[in-house]
Amino acid sequence: MKIKLWGVRGSLPVPGPHTVKYGGNTACIELRIGERLIIIDAGSGIRELGDFIIAHELPKKPIKVDLFLTHTHLDHIIGFPFFAPIYLPGTFLNIYGPVTYEDNYLEEVINGQFTYRYFPVRWSELSARMNLLYLREEQRDLGGGLSLSTKYLNHPVLCLGYRFEYHGKVFCTLYDSEPFRNPFSSDPSDPAYERGMTLEGEETAYQENQRVENFVYGADLLIHDGQYTQDEYLSSKIGWGHSSCEHAIDVARRNAVKKIVLFHHDPLRRDDEIDILEEKYARTANIGSTEILFAREGMELDI
Ligand SMILES: [Zn+2]
Numbered sequence: 018m019k020i021k022l023w024g025v026r027g028s029l030p031v032p033g034p035h036t037v038k039y040g041g042n043t044a045c046i047e048l049r050i051g052e053r054l055i056i057i058d059a060g061s062g063i064r065e066l067g068d069f070i071i072a073h074e075l076p077k078k079p080i081k082v083d084l085f086l087t088h089t090h091l092d093h094i095i096g097f098p099f100f101a102p103i104y105l106p107g108t109f110l111n112i113y114g115p116v117t118y119e120d121n122y123l124e125e126v127i128n129g130q131f132t133y134r135y136f137p138v139r140w141s142e143l144s145a146r147m148n149l150l151y152l153r154e155e156q157r158d159l160g161g162g163l164s165l166s167t168k169y170l171n172h173p174v175l176c177l178g179y180r181f182e183y184h185g186k187v188f189c190t191l192y193d194s195e196p197f198r199n200p201f202s203s204d205p206s207d208p209a210y211e212r213g214m215t216l217e218g219e220e221t222a223y224q225e226n227q228r229v230e231n232f233v234y235g236a237d238l239l240i241h242d243g244q245y246t247q248d249e250y251l252s253s254k255i256g257w258g259h260s261s262c263e264h265a266i267d268v269a270r271r272n273a274v275k276k277i278v279l280f281h282h283d284p285l286r287r288d289d290e291i292d293i294l295e296e297k298y299a300r301t302a303n304i305g306s307t308e309i310l311f312a313r314e315g316m317e318l319d320i
């Protein structure tokens with residue numbers, strides 16, 4: 018499996034002099050398995066990927082892509098109208114995304130971008146053939162020896178982690194996610210405190226976190242949310258749906274992950290600040306069997 022990162026930023030694109038090194042585009046990951054092209058998320062990074070595909074592959078054969086959306090927050094879909102292959106008649110696109118309680122959820126979110134109030138092209142004017150497919154927490158055979166598992170994550174909207182397995186190699190994504198926590202008060206002096214609820218909430222959170230950890234167990238490569246430092250997370254970011262670098266590294270180390278890439282950088286984080294985090298975690302703390310990297314636009318990984 019060959020992986021290339023086309024967008025590594027969270028929340029919104031941040032071009033400018035302070036994001037040149039790690040990149041300012043939002044989430045987009047290219048996964049190649051032989052001739053097969055899989056894309057995870059359609060953040061602003063997908064625009065350049067689309068142009069690359071047209072320049073290098075279209076001359077050889079029509080474009081066929083499996084696009085997996087982790088969820089539908091803007092930073093993960095904003096590049097889709099700028100993915101140029103959708104304007105080409107020979108393109109075929111499977112778009113996978115999470116099921117929700119709403120009817121026609123993906124149709125409304127994806128197609129909904131192509132209305133004149135948001136964009137000058139309508140959905141019906143796109144030339145590519147597109148197929149929308151819903152995923153739950155499940156296991157699925159994608160054919161050709163490739164299998165997929167999905168896991169619901171803790172985020173303000175339904176969001177999936179992905180685990181791709183091929184010929185014994187495992188590639189996981191786990192971002193736009195924070196640890197599950199007990200929603201009930203654990204302070205006995207709080208009037209809302211109920212011991213039974215607290216114990217149940219703690220047990221449920223523990224089990225869900227354990228399931229997330231089992232999901233990434235043994236991964237050769239894990240791309241994990243690392244939007245915050247632990248201090249930032251604890252001081253004001255609990256409940257925002259993102260993880261700290263420290264938590265991500267702990268999860269990787271506890272679960273025999275061979276390589277972790279910290280991803281979904283905070284839009285406010287400048288290159289020099291990521292350099293400092295990298296120095297702290299990827300160099301000096303890079304001991305043991307888990308290799309730690311910080312995601313950078315253009316980074317290529319092979320497992
Ligand atoms: Zn995001």
Ligand SMILES: [Zn+2]
Binds near residue numbers: 088090172258
């Ligand atoms: Zn999100």
